[in-house]
Amino acid sequence: MASSNYTLKVNRDLLDPNFESYRLSLDPIPTYDVVLDAAVEEVTLKDCQYTLEHVRAFAMYNYLHLDPWYDDSVLFVDCKGRVLSLTVTLDTVLGKPREVFRLGTEVERREDRVCPSLSLTSATWAALSDGAGRLYLLRTSKRGDSTHGKWEPLFTEDLGEPFIVLHSVAHLQAGAHTLEVLLLRVVKDPQETAGSGYSVTLEWITVANAPGQGLEKNYEVKKRRLLRGKSVPHYAAVTPEGDGLMVASEKPFAFTHLDGQPLKQPQPAAGEPPVDLDKLDPVYFWQQTSDDITANVRLPEGVTKDAIRFRLTADTISVGVRGSASLLEGQLYASVDPEACTWILRENKSLEVSLQKRTEGPVWPELVMGDRRGEHVMSDEQAALVRERLTHLTSEDTHANPDLDKPACNSQELEDCDGYPEDTSSLVHFDGESLETTQVVNLGSHQYLFTVTADPTLMPCLCLRHDVDALLWQPRPDRPADMWEHVATFNALGYVQASKRDKKFSTCAPDFSYASLCECLRRAFIYRQPSPADGVLFNRKQGRRVGQVAKQQVAGLASDKVVLGFRATDERLFALTSANLFVLKVNNK
Known part of the structure; x- marks a missing residue:
């Protein structure tokens, strides 16, 4: 199947060319916190995990998981191996997080262990990794309330090298209940002799029961597909029907193995030497x-x-x-x-x-x-x-002829927020049957910002920087001619987030009413969509009336510990440290 280049189509109706800036608002943000009875264990990198890809994959991991199927419900794993759940119904009466599952005592404290990870597969299923190489598929029944019981493991298997769960979906295929799970590893690669010695792998696993046997029967692995690349993907998700995969990354990924067997590469005709595409x-x-x-x-x-x-x-x-x-x-x-x-x-x-x-x-x-x-x-x-x-833009001398109307560009005057990634970044759709790329988007200067789930029945959205704005894209795998839809814009957020040197996490509300950035310590910044101005305001420079104002708010967290997790719902922000879970009331609905 031949791949085709695709260009992201911006919806001009969602852009605001007259946007000026965010106005700092001193309106207080009510903040509540829950003191945890056991610490959230931050798995630090070991001496053997020294590469930049280890840092991107594990050191910056978001330990807090938002349940997209139930409002204002979050989960995390503590140092005792407990999966804890908290659902907020009344901010002033938060209660304690409730244990829904506990990892076995046989969890191996191996040297290359990574952080436990969780993916909420559907309204009644979840995928869990213990960080030491074991995968759990759990039937949770309906979540989101305090009366729900413990989760039941219906599939567990040791898959070898430690991994984190990136994404999972559930669907029916030929009458069988099927779960698709996407795993990420950073593994030693003997072929990487000129680099770090490591490569990044994505393993796409299909687990299903026998058709017509219901949910009580045993589940087993039906298919395993392996992709290999040289950079940790910014975004990776399986399509809702399990028939495709989307990956956004700085370096390209390609399928290398199917069910443990190397994929056959095209062979030259008899008597012809192997073809080196780079030397053709x-x-x-x-x-x-x-x-x-x-x-x-x-x-x-x-x-x-x-x-x-x-x-x-x-x-x-x-x-x-x-x-x-x-x-x-x-x-x-x-x-x-x-x-x-x-x-x-x-x-x-x-x-x-x-x-x-x-x-x-x-x-x-x-x-x-x-x-x-x-x-x-x-x-x-x-x-x-x-x-x-280009004469006025280039020179052998830094800032040559500064007295000219158009002096030469001095790179030392550029700010960090003016930088762009390399032109090799791409967003790719893989066909699940042929394992070939069907559509490729060259992201170029469209820097990746964050991922958010707006609708749990659809694929997660990815947010990209376009000039100074941040544009949110909803994948639509069922529409090959228009596979990525521009659904929201956060004005000037691309420029704002690049100026935050201590930023650790970025996210937005599922209803796109606000975006938020969280620093490593103490502070969270909230950027609201423009809303009608209170009273009569005028732009002093242009002498025109201002009809809408976009507010910026700053919230402080009463903790000196590093923020380990950060998530947003339509009404609240959740911030997790090793000792506290903070709840910030952002909207009233």
Whole structure:
């Protein structure tokens, strides 16, 4: 199955070009806390867990888990191995967290143990890791009240290397109750001789009972799929029907094993050496001007004009030789005028294709979307023009000619919030059957901010920075043509969060009424959506009336201990330290 490049489509109706700033509000935020009878154990990294990926995966882990199926219900695991649940109905009478499950005493205190992790699979199921390599699938019945009993383990298995549970879903497949669980590991990799010696793996496990036997029968592993990459994913989740997987990461992931067996890679024909894709010569070369494209496609020796297969539409191109695979095929970066395009055979060695751009001016970064087999050749005239346009931005001397109207850029003057990640970040959808990518989004400068579950029946949303704003995207795997929907915007939050040097956690309310940032110690910042202004306000600079105001609030936590977990509901914020669980009343509904 061929993958296609996809561009995130911003809903302009959800943007506010006139947004000015957040106004600090001194309105108090009622804060309540529960003193824990046993500490939340923070699993610190060991000497053998020294890489940046260990830090990203485990040192910054959110120990507090929000139950998206029940309002204002949170869970966490303490140092005694107890899974504790707290549901808030009245803030002034919080009560104590209630034990719903306890990890076995046989939990191995291995040197590379990681933090216990929990995923609320459905309204009646949960997936739990003990941090030492054992997975529990628990039937919880209905949660969210104090009368509910203990959770019942219906599946438990030691899966080897320690892991954390990233995501899980439950669905019916061919009449069988099926659970999909996604696990994350950072493991030693002997092939990583030039790097840290570790790689990141995602294991996608399918557990199910026999069709028609109900929920009381034994569950067993039906399928195991392994992906490997070189960076901890920002976002990874299974589709609700268990037929696909989405991963957002700085470095690409690829499936390597199925049910413990390595996936077969395409083999060269008999007598041909293995193909090294990184050392292949370009299949075609192409140049461009402001109004046309010229591409030269290499042809096998001795090809005649009659053997050429050429097809062109306004948006697609296909070039090949009869009896062979296509040499150049796919969607063009932009539209062309088919009537004004021509091709000619050059000395039976190459095919020269001339394309007329339908829109003059814009520079194409690539000829065919996602095709990396070509090489863009820049003319001397184009290179000179680029150098001329960039002269005021580049210099061998830092801040050369500062008296000019447009002095050279000095990188030392840039703030941290002006930085962007590398252009290799991507958001990928994998097909669950073929294990191939179907759609790829190049995130580029769209820095990942956080993940939140707005609707538990759908996939978690991911929040990305677009310029200074933070845009929330809801995956829609059932709509291949529009797989990621822009559902909310937090004005200027992308710029704000980058300026918070001590920020540890970011989140937002499921109804998108506010976003919040939490520092490592004591403080949480709340950024509300614009609301009608109280009274009459005017912008002094522009002399116009201000109809809406976006408020910023700061809440302090009465604790000197590190914040280990942070979650938001429509009405409340929850912050977890090793000794306290704080509840902040943000909205009244």
